[in-house]
Amino acid sequence: MSEQNVKETQVSEAVVAETAETSNQREERRNNRGERRGRGERRNNRAREEEKDKYIERVVTINRVSKVVKGGRRFSFTALVVVGDGNGLVGVGYGKAKEVPAAISKGVEEAKKNFFRVPRIEGRTIPHRVQGEAAAGVVMLRPATAGTGVIAGGPVRAVLECAGIHDVLSKSLGSSNQINIVHATVAALKELEEPLAVAARRGLPTDEVIPSYLRNTKSEKAGA
Template sequence: KVVKGGRRFSFTALVVVGDGNGMVGVGYGKAKEVPAAISKGVEEAKKNFFRVPRVEDRTIPHRVQGEAAAGVVMLRPATPGTGVIAGGPVRAVLECAGIHDVLSKSLGSSNQINIVHATIQALRELEEPASVAARRGLPMDEVVPAPLLRDIQKAGA
């Protein structure tokens, strides 16, 4: 902002926090100093913490697409050893969430804030296979694809 005495600067910080074990949150802080903006972002991110459903503690249970403004992010589960195939903002969120094998594609806007919010929205839409089966009133083997069912049973055993 420009005032009579010169420019007044303001800084913003988009912060992603996670425990690397299925919990993640995002916050946006704005202040006159950089450290204050970061701390505000961290506080908001902690308030927005949520659990991400994972299979074998490494990938997501199913395909999902998240949208925020014009930012669109598609996430797909991947086989062990694939790694996180994602662009900068998406990769940061997925690594904080503790997801190690996933394929992603960012579509639409390249605005990092919208891409991060689209990724968070996609992760919020994920559902555990057991809850889908319970909602439909069907056994797990009728709802879940065979390879995923084997992974779930192997992880549970």
């Protein structure tokens, strides 16, 4: 074998070795990126699960909607969802998608954007009687003594439980449409006021604006 052929063979072997090394390095980098991506996805999934555990989610109603187009009918789904932390924070969302899980997910995201704070007494009931209206839906809410529970129908109960209200009396006075009832309940909760704010506005002591049953309860505890 001539000296030139030997040199060409050595150069070819060096090129092959370098190419193999480059390929191995490229494959190793790709694997490292995949591992980092996998860890990132796991962290994101864990964060989503923790956030989901933090909130209470209630699906009030799911409807199938059809749209007539040139080629026939197109079906989609709508979901009315209530989300709250069970501690005075609640929101309502309405999602629409081609699949039910996607519609619920959109409803949850919208509900979180619509969060508002609900005034509560002793962390369990509402401060005073209130009535809310939305379209043809009318809902009346009244405070209740400890141990009463949530006396309400399905749509109203979903909102109250997500808001962290455990003792309340309610009555639906208008339409039986679940969407209207939910929005009427939200309207009623937004009308609630803290006893301190009412007392300051009226120029009265706080004890005179709190519900009578709470005054009686405090008197009994003081007497005991």
